[in-house]
Amino acid sequence: xxxxxxxxxxxxxxxxxxxxxxxxxxxxxxxxxxxxxxxxxxxxxxxxxxxxxxxxxxxxxxxxxxxxxxxxxxxxxxxxxxxxxxxxxxxxxxxxxxxxxxxxxxxxxxxxxxxxxxxxxxxxxxxxxxxxxxxxxxxxxxxxxxxxxxxxxxxxxxxxxxxxxxxxxxxxxxxxxxxxxxxxxxxxxxxxxxxxxxxxxxxxxxxxxxxxxxxxxxxxxxxxxxxxxxxxxxxxxxxxxxxxxxxxxxxxxxxxxxxxxxxxxxxxxxxxxxxxxxxxxxxxxxxxxxxxxxxxxxxxxxxxxxxxxxxxxxxxxxxxxxxxxxxxxxxxxxxxxxxxxxxxxxxxxxxxxxxxxxxxxxxxxxxxxxxxxxxxxxxxxxxxxxxxxxxxxxxxxxxxxxxxxxxxxxxxxxxxxxxxxxxxxxxxxxxxxxxxxxxxxxxxxxxxxxxxxxxxxxxxxxxxxxxxxxxxxxxxxxxxxxxxxxxxxxxxxxxxxxxxxxxxxxxxxxxxxxxxxxxxxxxxxxxxxxxxxxxxxxxxxxxxxxxxxxxxxxxxxxxxxxxxxxxxxxxxxxxxxxxxxxxxxxxxxxxxxxxxxx
Numbered sequence: 001x002x003x004x005x006x007x008x009x010x011x012x013x014x015x016x017x018x019x020x021x022x023x024x025x026x027x028x029x030x031x032x033x034x035x036x037x038x039x040x041x042x043x044x045x046x047x048x049x050x051x052x053x054x055x056x057x058x059x060x061x062x063x064x065x066x067x068x069x070x071x072x073x074x075x076x077x078x079x080x081x082x083x084x085x086x087x088x089x090x091x092x093x094x095x096x097x098x099x100x101x102x103x104x105x106x107x108x109x110x111x112x113x114x115x116x117x118x119x120x121x122x123x124x125x126x127x128x129x130x131x132x133x134x135x136x137x138x139x140x141x142x143x144x145x146x147x148x149x150x151x152x153x154x155x156x157x158x159x160x161x162x163x164x165x166x167x168x169x170x171x172x173x174x175x176x177x178x179x180x181x182x183x184x185x186x187x188x189x190x191x192x193x194x195x196x197x198x199x200x201x202x203x204x205x206x207x208x209x210x211x212x213x214x215x216x217x218x219x220x221x222x223x224x225x226x227x228x229x230x231x232x233x234x235x236x237x238x239x240x241x242x243x244x245x246x247x248x249x250x251x252x253x254x255x256x257x258x259x260x261x262x263x264x265x266x267x268x269x270x271x272x273x274x275x276x277x278x279x280x281x282x283x284x285x286x287x288x289x290x291x292x293x294x295x296x297x298x299x300x301x302x303x304x305x306x307x308x309x310x311x312x313x314x315x316x317x318x319x320x321x322x323x324x325x326x327x328x329x330x331x332x333x334x335x336x337x338x339x340x341x342x343x344x345x346x347x348x349x350x351x352x353x354x355x356x357x358x359x360x361x362x363x364x365x366x367x368x369x370x371x372x373x374x375x376x377x378x379x380x381x382x383x384x385x386x387x388x389x390x391x392x393x394x395x396x397x398x399x400x401x402x403x404x405x406x407x408x409x410x411x412x413x414x415x416x417x418x419x420x421x422x423x424x425x426x427x428x429x430x431x432x433x434x435x436x437x438x439x440x441x442x443x444x445x446x447x448x449x450x451x452x453x454x455x456x457x458x459x460x461x462x463x464x465x466x467x468x469x470x471x472x473x474x475x476x477x478x479x480x481x482x483x484x485x486x487x488x489x490x491x492x493x494x495x496x497x498x499x500x501x502x503x504x505x506x507x508x509x510x511x512x513x514x515x516x517x518x519x520x521x522x523x524x525x526x527x528x529x530x531x532x533x534x535x536x537x538x539x540x541x542x543x544x545x546x547x548x549x550x551x552x553x554x555x556x557x558x559x560x561x562x563x564x565x566x567x568x569x570x571x572x573x574x575x576x577x578x579x580x581x582x583x584x585x586x587x588x589x590x591x592x593x594x595x596x597x598x
Contacts, residue, residue, distance in 0.1 A: 040203050040236070040592070041073050043195075048077040051594040060528040061585040063597025068092055069575040069585045070423045071107065071504075071593040074200060075099035078191035079425065080596045087183035089425040089433040090118075090176040094185075096423050097173060097437060098192035101452055102245055103200055105443070106209040107421040107504065110248065110260065111269075111454040112439035113168035115310045116176060117297060117488045119497045121430030126308045126490060130293040131172035132363075132481040133165025133457040137289075138281040143476040144463035151463035152278065159219050161273030161280030163445045163456035165482070166290045167260075169437060174257040175292040180431065186253040193253075196246035196451070199239045205592050207236035213443050220275070223448035245451025261287045265450055272449040289479075293365075297490075300325055300375050303521055305498070309489045311371060313363040316436075316487025318374055319510045322353040324517070325380030326387065332522040337533065338550060340557055345387055346518070347538030347563070350511055351396045352383055354539040359398040362473035363481045369473070373401030392562035396540065419443075420486065420504030424577045424585075426497075426597075432579065434488035434500040436509070457482055485509045491517065499527070501576040503588070508544070511537035512572040520578065527586035528595075531574035538563070546570045 044052065052073055054061055061067070068079040078099045079092035093116075101109030108114070116129040135143070144152050144162070157163055177185060210217065211233040218224045226242070227234055234240065251259040259265060266287045273280030299308040300321035307324060309317025326349040335342040360370055373379055379401050386393060420438035439455040447454040460482035465475040474483045485507045491499035499520060503512040512535060519530035534549035542564040545551040555565040573591045578584040585595025 040201065042201055044073045044077060047080065047598070048073050048594065048596055051076070051596040055587050055589065055594050058528060058532060058589070060526045061595040061597060063583045063585070065428045065598055066426055067577050067583040067585045067595060067597030068096065068423075068425045069577060069587050069593060069595035070096050070100065071421045071573055071575065071591050072100060072103050072203070073592065073594050074103050074191075074195065076594050076596050080598075081191065082183055082188060083425075083427055084598065085183065087427070088180050088429065089427040089431045090180035091183040091188055092425050092427065093423055093433055093435060094173045094177055094181075094188040095191060096425075097169065098189050098249060099195060100421055100437070102192055102196050102242060103203065104206065104421060105453055106206065106213070107419050107442070108169070108437040108439055110170050110452045111167050111444060111449075112437065113165070113455065113457060114172050114435055114437035115314055115316075115484070115486050115488050116172065116433065116435040117309060117490050118176075118180065119432035119490050119492070120180070124495055126297045126299065126492070128295050128297050128310050129172060129175060130295050130310070130313070130481070131168030131175075132313050132484060133168055133455055134286070134290060135165055135458055135461070135476055135478060135480050135482070136281040136283065136286050137478045138283070139476050139478050141465035141475060144459070144461070154459065155216070157278060157459050157463070158441055158456045159216050159446050160278035161275040161282075161445070161447065162278035163459045164273045164280050164282060164447065164454045165457045166282065166286050167455060168290065168292060170252060170257045170260040171290055171292050185256070189249045189253040193246045193249050196242040196249070199241040202234050202236055202238045202240050203592055204236050207234055207238075209442055210234045216446050217443060219446050220448065222272075223443070223446050223453070226448055242451045248450045248452065261290060268449050269454065272447045272454060275447070298371070298375065301377075302328060304493060305521065306492045307489060307517065308492065309487055311364070312361055312369050312483070313481040314484045314486050315357045315361040316485050316510055316513070317489070318361060318371065319350075319353040319357055319485070320487055320489065320514055320517070321375045322356065322380060322383075323349045323510070323514050325375065325377060326352065326384040327518075329381065329384050330387070332518060337519065337523055338554065340554070340561065343536055343554065343558065344392065344561060346515070347536070347543055348387055348393045348396070349384075350514065350538055351393065351540055352386065352399070353510070355396045355398045356401070360401070360473060362483050366477050366480045367473045368403075370401045370403045373403055376402060392541070394562065420506070420509070420573070422488065422502040422504055422573055422575045424500040424502065424575045426500065426577050426579060426583055432490055432497045432500050432577075434490050434502050436486040436488045436502045436504070438486065438504070460484060487513045489513060489517070491521070497579050499576065499578050501527075501574065503575075504573040505571070507539065508537050508570065508572070511535070511539065512574055516574050516576060520576075527576040527578045527584050529586075531572075531576055531586045531588045535570040535572060537570065542566055544568055544570060
């Protein structure tokens with residue numbers, strides 16, 4: 001295998017059903033850049049500092065009892081404390097998420113939502129929790145249309161109250177703890193409250209994100225006052241406190257999620273969404289009605305393994321199952337990661353899955369989704385026949401999966417922004433958690449209330465309700481959850497977990513996660529190698545190739561096969577744990593996270 005060259009950078013959006021204009025490509029650059037660890041975290045010491053040193057050297061982290069990996073050392077350290085004291089993976093997740101919302105506010109937090117996949121060591125079952133945001137009950141088909149019936153300009157919709165859905169993360173924290181927690185609930189917020197009150201050091205990545213997003217952060221004064229003090233973006237190394245966030249966490253630690261969804265916090269959220277331009281329609285009833293939904297995991301076979309992830313409203317689990325199912329007949333293990341045939345197969349399988357995604361995937365509580373048909377091995381085998389060629393597929397279109405009953409849909413062209421975070425945890429009892437958490441685009445709606453940012457998840461809906469006369473499955477409806485590409489994944493073999501993995505990255509999440517799974521299962525890489533290898537991502541014909549790596553060197557050969565290429569920085573945030581005789585953790589070098597275990 002040729003040497004792997006690591007690269008750092010931003011995310012380019014190329015994962016759409018139709019060719020992108022130059023402006024769309026530009027808009028899809030991630031709002032947050034990548035950074036090295038360096039000396040950016042003076043608060044981190046002990047085991048976490050040693051884990052930072054290991055990651056800087058590209059070394060896989062090993063342990064015997066438990067492990068946690070996430071996007072910021074302080075968040076990982078908080079989760080490690082909970083696990084060290086005998087807490088479960090669900091307990092540790094609460095502590096990790098509470099800190100991430102403070103030190104990585106551009107990516108996730110209390111004002112957003114999440115998908116969680118859980119393996120229960122006692123029962124051997126895999127289940128999922130859907131904490132995706134919901135549309136207001138007052139939302140309708142014209143929600144994102146202007147007075148002339150045309151879709152709003154994307155960023156006009158994002159930076160407004162109209163983009164905010166009912167947050168799901170606080171309810172998820174409580175629900176997961178109620179189901180699987182062992183630790184005392186208030187104690188799970190101790191680290192985050194202390195950091196918010198005493199202060200933490202602004203990391204290079206947070207500083208870069210604020211600087212690049214300063215213009216839109218200035219749109220609303222609460223966000224501007226916090227992120228742009230005195231009119232200047234927060235500087236790397238600055239000491240930052242957030243007493244409002246500490247107060248919010250303290251209320252949740254005492255009263256549970258009800259403190260968030262009712263009373264003063266809920267009232268302030270609703271008030272914040274009443275922006276002068278494109279105000280939101282959230283009400284008290286929307287917040288009080290919110291519930292986390294337990295859904296069956298979407299599981300599919302791959303090379304003697306069972307790959308389990310999220311079903312609708314996520315497209316992640318379905319797309320990964322489809323891609324791997326189409327690749328099953330081909331011996332990728334016999335091919336080099338830089339082999340053109342391997343990349344053609346992986347790229348075009350992803351394109352075929354995204355064609356189905358654009359037509360069929362949406363919130364299954366509102367529209368019929370041919371879930372069984374989409375992951376049926378016979379359907380995927382037939383789709384795989386399209387890959388038996390020597391050059392790129394000239395075009396792709398949705399397939400015709402089997403349906404429980406007939407339904408015709410138009411194709412969705414909606415953009416999905418790449419700002420999210422991923423957490424993987426294994427506890428001492430053998431429970432496994434894989435959770436992807438988000439506020440959608442970097443800094444979400446830019447509405448800052450009670451120390452946290454509100455999401456802009458509703459812009460993941462199709463702005464149009466119909467396409468060519470056919471209804472679009474992912475259209476806005478009252479109480480509906482927008483489609484997502486988040487793909488928290490747990491891989492099992494003979495009923496036992498062997499891998500927990502996931503990534504941020506908008507629609508590119510699916511490509512990042514699939515490549516890392518193939519790298520680990522087919523090409524024998526350890527998880528640190530798998531999450532570090534250069535990215536090649538293709539969803540609809542244009543191959544995005546990670547700059548400053550061997551992936552970029554493949555541009556000419558891929559173009560000769562019929563692909564358009566785009567050499568760009570691709571800022572994933574993969575966090576993975578391999579589970580075997582020992583636990584092995586890997587953290588994506590493009591972000592600031594670490595893996596830590598004992």
